[in-house]
Amino acid sequence: MSVQPAMPKCWRVESKPHKFCPGCGHGLVLKAIGQAIDELGIQDRVVFGCDIGCSLLSWDFFNVDTIQTHHGRTIPVITGIKRANPDIIGIAYMGDGGGYAIGSQHLVNAVARNERITVFLVNNTQYGMTGGQMAPTTMPGQKTETSPYGRDPEKTGYPTQGPEMVAAITRNGAYVARGTVVNMKQLKNYIKKALENQLAGKGFSFVEAMSTCPTNWRTNAEETWRFVEQDMPQFFAVGEMKAPGQEKEGQGNG
Amino acid sequence: MGKAVKIILAGEGGQGVQSVAEIIAEAANEEGREALYIPNFGVEQRGGVSVAYLQISDEAIGSPKFQKADIVIALSDRSVYRTRKYVGPETVYVYDSGIEGVDDALPANAKKVFGIPAIEVAKKELHPRVFNIIIMGAVIKATGVVSEERARAAIEKKLGYKFEKNPELRGLNFTAIARGMELVADAL
Amino acid sequence: MPDKPIQAEKRAFLTGNEVVAWAALAAKADIMYGYPITPQNEIMHYWTRLAPKYEKEFLQTEDELSAGFTTIGGVMAGKKSFTATAGPGNTLMQEPMSMAEAMRLPTVVVVMQRGGPSTATVIYSQQEVTLTTLGGNGEGMRIVYSTASHQELFDYTIKAFNSAWKYRFPAFVLGDGYQAKMRESLVMYDPEERGIELITPEPYVGKPGVPGVDREPAHYRNTYNVEEELYDVLQEQFTAYNNIIDEVAEFEAFDTEDAGLVVVSHGVVSRAAKAAVSELREAGYKVGYFRPITLRPLPAKEFKALAGKTPRILVVESAQGQLDRLLKEAAYGSKAEMQSLFKPGVGITAEEVVARAKGILG
Numbered sequence: 044m045s046v047q048p049a050m051p052k053c054w055r056v057e058s059k060p061h062k063f064c065p066g067c068g069h070g071l072v073l074k075a076i077g078q079a080i081d082e083l084g085i086q087d088r089v090v091f092g093c094d095i096g097c098s099l100l101s102w103d104f105f106n107v108d109t110i111q112t113h114h115g116r117t118i119p120v121i122t123g124i125k126r127a128n129p130d131i132i133g134i135a136y137m138g139d140g141g142g143y144a145i146g147s148q149h150l151v152n153a154v155a156r157n158e159r160i161t162v163f164l165v166n167n168t169q170y171g172m173t174g175g176q177m178a179p180t181t182m183p184g185q186k187t188e189t190s191p192y193g194r195d196p197e198k199t200g201y202p203t204q205g206p207e208m209v210a211a212i213t214r215n216g217a218y219v220a221r222g223t224v225v226n227m228k229q230l231k232n233y234i235k236k237a238l239e240n241q242l243a244g245k246g247f248s249f250v251e252a253m254s255t256c257p258t259n260w261r262t263n264a265e266e267t268w269r270f271v272e273q274d275m276p277q278f279f280a281v282g283e284m285k286a287p288g289q290e291k292e293g294q295g296n297g
Numbered sequence: 298m299g300k301a302v303k304i305i306l307a308g309e310g311g312q313g314v315q316s317v318a319e320i321i322a323e324a325a326n327e328e329g330r331e332a333l334y335i336p337n338f339g340v341e342q343r344g345g346v347s348v349a350y351l352q353i354s355d356e357a358i359g360s361p362k363f364q365k366a367d368i369v370i371a372l373s374d375r376s377v378y379r380t381r382k383y384v385g386p387e388t389v390y391v392y393d394s395g396i397e398g399v400d401d402a403l404p405a406n407a408k409k410v411f412g413i414p415a416i417e418v419a420k421k422e423l424h425p426r427v428f429n430i431i432i433m434g435a436v437i438k439a440t441g442v443v444s445e446e447r448a449r450a451a452i453e454k455k456l457g458y459k460f461e462k463n464p465e466l467r468g469l470n471f472t473a474i475a476r477g478m479e480l481v482a483d484a485l
Numbered sequence: 486m487p488d489k490p491i492q493a494e495k496r497a498f499l500t501g502n503e504v505v506a507w508a509a510l511a512a513k514a515d516i517m518y519g520y521p522i523t524p525q526n527e528i529m530h531y532w533t534r535l536a537p538k539y540e541k542e543f544l545q546t547e548d549e550l551s552a553g554f555t556t557i558g559g560v561m562a563g564k565k566s567f568t569a570t571a572g573p574g575n576t577l578m579q580e581p582m583s584m585a586e587a588m589r590l591p592t593v594v595v596v597m598q599r600g601g602p603s604t605a606t607v608i609y610s611q612q613e614v615t616l617t618t619l620g621g622n623g624e625g626m627r628i629v630y631s632t633a634s635h636q637e638l639f640d641y642t643i644k645a646f647n648s649a650w651k652y653r654f655p656a657f658v659l660g661d662g663y664q665a666k667m668r669e670s671l672v673m674y675d676p677e678e679r680g681i682e683l684i685t686p687e688p689y690v691g692k693p694g695v696p697g698v699d700r701e702p703a704h705y706r707n708t709y710n711v712e713e714e715l716y717d718v719l720q721e722q723f724t725a726y727n728n729i730i731d732e733v734a735e736f737e738a739f740d741t742e743d744a745g746l747v748v749v750s751h752g753v754v755s756r757a758a759k760a761a762v763s764e765l766r767e768a769g770y771k772v773g774y775f776r777p778i779t780l781r782p783l784p785a786k787e788f789k790a791l792a793g794k795t796p797r798i799l800v801v802e803s804a805q806g807q808l809d810r811l812l813k814e815a816a817y818g819s820k821a822e823m824q825s826l827f828k829p830g831v832g833i834t835a836e837e838v839v840a841r842a843k844g845i846l847g
Contacts, residue, residue, distance in 0.1 A: 110706075
């Protein structure tokens with residue numbers, strides 16, 4: 044008899060098992076989000092927005108009101124909701140393509156306006172749903188369908204430093220962190236603090252989660268874990284870039 | 298559908314043609330007549346000739362723009378060129394007689410063409426700031442679209458807050474209307 | 486509670502952009518999301534001045550994509566939300582409005598057409614007809630009112646909110662740069678005082694209770710796994726759309742019964758057409774007038790009937806045949822000979838219509 048691991052209470056049983064590929068990190072990030080929602084007791088207040096790409100597979104993931112859109116427009120949809128009804132806890136959930144490429148203007152300007160919403164962005168270093176093309180977050184030398192000989196930083200730049208950018212352009216009151224599915228306790232902690240920041244009405248909150256895509260990475264379990272645990276941190280630093288009350292001198296822009 | 302009186306006012310930015318058109322339009326509206334005023338806009342808004350298109354009628358007004366005007370008022374050399382295409386056999390064409398070097402450009406096909414010394418009168422007799430009000434007097438005299446009384450009321454409505462602070466301005470503006478009307482009456 | 490924005494019927498003399506802001510207030514709009522583009526800017530200018538007095542909200546977004554998607558967010562939160570745009574902004578607006586179409590969301594967009602393609606002019610055109618009626622990667626399940634006067638801008642802006650919420654299709658008020666910038670008179674009124682019931686919006690998300698416990702969660706998507714799933718959803722939407730056509734489609738016509746030539750136009754051009762037809766009639770020409778007020782859905786039945794009995798139709802528009810294409814589709818197989826007067830991006834006067842009509846009639 045196998046014991047099922049406990050699901051977060053706000054997960055929707057009817058839509059499980061979920062639709063992500065085996066080994067995909069989305070399920071882990073969504074688990075951390077679910078746990079944070081449970082612990083904060085906000086299931087009735089959350090509106091969850093998901094984007095195009097693999098993140099859209101979460102459109103019926105939670106017993107939480109959910110809207111699916113595309114191209115990083117999840118941020119303006121959630122912004123529009125939050126502006127119209129400030130009691131709602133708005134979560135925009137998207138991938139690196141939506142947040143850092145096609146919808147980057149929405150991220151930058153939601154940050155600039157200090158929208159009281161929370162963005163969770165899953166970084167798996169490429170476009171998953173479309174078949175593994177190079178993304179803003181693709182690592183130097185990493186092979187993808189549109190960088191078959193490896194990403195050449197001379198021609199295509201270095202991986203986008205999302206949380207660093209967000210931290211640099213937010214003022215005091217924002218919460219910005221990067222976690223990883225390798226450290227779930229820490230990731231859930233960041234996610235929870237981001238939501239608490241919105242609950243407190245302090246400012247914009249943002250967590251990037253380093254995640255896995257064995258399907259497009261074409262990696263086995265061991266290689267997958269090594270990539271996210273050892274390779275990605277070479278370009279993506281884990282930690283809190285900004286937290287209310289903890290701003291380092293000169294960092295606050297306040 | 299009754300024929301609307303079609304008016305074109307053209308000048309340089311700062312000559313106040315748009316505010317004149319707007320005040321006349323509002324005055325006509327206050328009289329219960331139909332008025333339609335549309336400013337030119339677009340790239341010319343910055344540094345170009347400012348053209349105001351105004352129509353006043355007792356019935357519903359058709360398209361906002363028109364081909365030939367009943368009266369054209371051109372207040373600068375560039376305006377003379379800009380407004381030529383709106384002049385037809387039924388058009389009364391008024392220009393400021395102080396504009397130099399446009400004699401050859403003045404329309405030959407108009408019903409009547411005459412100059413009025415509005416710029417000079419504003420400068421020497423009244424005050425440069427009421428130049429556009431002189432023009433307003435000229436327009437209402439030439440077209441009869443609104444009465445002098447109604448024009449005064451419209452100015453009072455628009456500039457009343459300034460008159461409160463400086464009551465002399467009221468007299469200056471009303472004199473400007475009367476002078477504008479005289480200039481046209483003399484020319485006609 | 487703040488006072489009603491319009492207490493009693495009153496004659497006003499305003500620009501069209503100002504009229505739209507007042508009409509949105511009269512329709513009890515809650516929030517505007519917007520991005521600057523000429524010639525619609527003053528809608529935002531007036532709204533932002535009026536909004537705080539009536540406890541309304543405004544958000545200036547980073548672009549028209551965001552203006553459209555935040556409008557969608559506002560609608561989903563249960564507020565009467567709207568935006569306004571023009572030209573290249575309308576191009577961007579098609580992406581969010583495709584989502585509104587896919588999810589049948591009651592959005593309201595006011596379009597003040599400018600010259601096209603691309604940046605073109607900030608002045609005027611009727612070149613956003615195709616975009617507004619059929620734009621996006623969809624099937625044109627929208628309601629598009631093409632207004633001709635400030636009175637109609639006021640009336641149909643109010644109506645657009647009601648139609649959007651009643652039928653749950655995105656609604657557009659299609660004006661143009663002339664209407665946006667010109668001043669003329671209209672009568673403003675409180676719609677409820679005139680017996681027009683204003684539909685109260687309902688939230689799509691954030692309703693009371695814990696989702697999955699007290700109620701089903703609201704799960705809104707516009708993505709489908711298989712072709713057939715999408716196909717089935719679309720069939721339902723087409724049926725719903727077709728069912729509202731008779732109720733929604735509007736037109737205006739006169740002097741068509743005995744006419745040898747009927748002038749067809751829409752929006753501000755219909756003012757010139759109307760004046761031209763009246764003038765021609767006075768001169769003894771048997772000319773008629775037809776104007777679709779809704780461009781989506783088009784009053785196709787009425788136009789087809791007209792095209793079946795009128796020998797000649799003259800389509801007049803400030804575009805290179807954007808209305809003409811819609812009309813030809815509706816009139817397919819009819820005997821009427823279709824003539825045209827197209828002036829893309831340029832205003833049309835009654836004199837030009839008269840001259841063209843006389844040219845056709847000989």
